[in-house]
Amino acid sequence: MPALPDSEYVSLTTFRRTGVPVATPVWAAADGDSLVVWTRADSGKVKRLRHTSRVTVAPCDVRGRVRGPAVEAVAEFVPPGGRPGALSALRRAYGLKFTLGNATSRLWHRVLRREGERHELIRLSAR
Numbered sequence: 001m002p003a004l005p006d007s008e009y010v011s012l013t014t015f016r017r018t019g020v021p022v023a024t025p026v027w028a029a030a031d032g033d034s035l036v037v038w039t040r041a042d043s044g045k046v047k048r049l050r051h052t053s054r055v056t057v058a059p060c061d062v063r064g065r066v067r068g069p070a071v072e073a074v075a076e077f078v079p080p081g082g083r084p085g086a087l088s089a090l091r092r093a094y095g096l097k098f099t100l101g102n103a104t105s106r107l108w109h110r111v112l113r114r115e116g117e118r119h120e121l122i123r124l125s126a127r
Contacts, residue, residue: 007059
């Protein structure tokens with residue numbers, strides 16, 4: 001996936017069942033030949049990825065304004081055994097921002113007494 005690992009944010013476009021594209025700016029970190037994305041488990045993009053793994057990825061800014069060409073990719077959820085490596089890639093890429101965001105999210109879920117996994121890790125591989 002050329003040039004995407006150098007972008008702090010990427011525009012991840014997922015597709016509704018009707019085929020309508022929905023773009024969202026997300027953090028993505030290089031992990032080998034793929035990118036890893038961290039997102040809330042109850043987000044719309046996770047729901048859309050449960051029915052189709054087709055996505056496009058493009059470098060963008062924090063507001064989602066695309067800054068380069070989009071690349072067709074395939075998305076897959078990272079299995080539990082692959083989570084430590086994927087989280088490590090995100091920590092390397094985003095450092096303290098990722099660590100604080102993750103810690104804040106975990107604390108907030110404890111305060112609200114919510115059960116279960118709060119975030120999904122998604123691996124994006126070029127088609």
